[in-house]
Amino acid sequence: MAYHKYRTLNDTLSRVNSTVRLPRDTVIDALLLRCQIEVTNGSGTSWTGTHLDMMKALEEIRVISDGTNVHYALNGPDIAMLNAYTGAYGGSHPGSSAITIANGDAGTVDLVLPLNEGDILAVTKDSLELKGVFAAEIAADLDVTDVSIVPTISENVYTPEEFAGMYGAELERAAEPKVYALGAQIGANTELTGVLDLPTSTLLRRGLCQFRNGAGVLGAADPLRFGLIVTAPDRRELVNVNYDTFRGIQNFKYNAGSALPAGTVSIDYASEVTGDGFGLRGWRWTKGDYELAVRTNNAGSLRYVSCEHVVTPAVFEALGGAVLEGRPGF
Incomplete structure (x- = not known):
């Protein structure tokens, strides 16, 4: 057992x-x-x-x-x-x-x-x-x-039988984490503007955005608005939210008591965009089709921690999902 x-x-x-x-x-x-x-x-x-x-x-x-x-x-x-x-x-x-x-x-x-x-x-x-x-x-x-x-x-x-029943005899239902950081420079602008291309090929679960000024200080170059835009075939805004409001929502959502790290927001694609518990299917688009976006008065930088799962896309599409977590643990 x-x-x-x-x-x-x-x-x-x-x-x-x-x-x-x-x-x-x-x-x-x-x-x-x-x-x-x-x-x-x-x-x-x-x-x-x-x-x-x-x-x-x-x-x-x-x-x-x-x-x-x-x-x-x-x-x-x-x-x-x-x-x-x-x-x-x-x-x-x-x-x-x-x-x-x-x-x-x-x-x-x-x-x-x-x-x-x-x-x-x-x-x-x-x-x-x-x-x-x-x-x-x-x-x-x-x-x-x-x-x-x-x-x-x-x-x-x-047991071997339980493992195969959970993840598939050929691991076709498996999903393993891939978590790493990307970076981009941000210039001041007057409208919601794409600043970082989302990765492709994997299942995108969520992302952590860290905004810094030129000296590398968190919270000193916060944007006015935060967003997620689709650029092809036509521009669509999937997220366009006041930055301080978004942080307020997350203080409540994550029980943080206004103690979230300065200069940061997290976007949960699985619950806040697709709403299906899985997230964005990165294999469905090419580089540049999905972008994180900001409207900001402040030049600075973005460090983005991408939380992804590596899945078998064809099986994921056929079954409508994958096993993201086999059993509750920690």
Whole structure:
């Protein structure tokens, strides 16, 4: 009979051990990363920042199967902010908590960052690895002196018959996560204007948008309106919403109590656009047909975290869907 369990691994991801091999005997429902980060202040003055600043020490966290299949490729702030927009517990993300480090002292944060965008069918892989790239400093004279990540996996265990019944004998009903970041520069404009092409070929579930000014500061270059437009064969506006209103909706939706990360919004294609629980079928269009759009008085940049599922399009269309999550876990 199928069941769920948690398993904390014995290996630790660190500067001296930048790769951890993940188990390949179950289905991984989520990865839960306990991150301990130490930063030493040599700036000559006291420094006050947030846990989100400290997470800049995590330059990149990657989960890769079979050498080339990327399931996650994000930095620490990406993961923390993505979790702010995840379910009813979203508002509990740790990014806004303050930390002060006196000159010459070290400061430490200890927190758990979930990676929970879909099931990884680990039992079907020849290799499955968690990799880390760590920054030398989070700002000038704020040196990263230690990083330790202890992985715990939330996993579902199936019999061979249950597994085939869930995902198909040839994995034809399978859907695995692909989560990574894209970037674009934004110029001031006077109408809703496309700024970033949505990816093609996969099932687009949701996306996290981070707006920064030229100095890289979140919340200092917020747009007036946020949108999603279709450019072909004719222009259509699928979303055209006041930016502050959209953030207010999301504060309510994700139980955030006005604590969502500054300069960010999330768009859930599965519930807010298609309304069918699946999302946008990226294989139905070509690059440039779907664009994220803004109307803004502020030049700046957009960092977009794309949460996708890799599916078999022909089977998805024939069956009207795929198995995005086999069993509830984390």
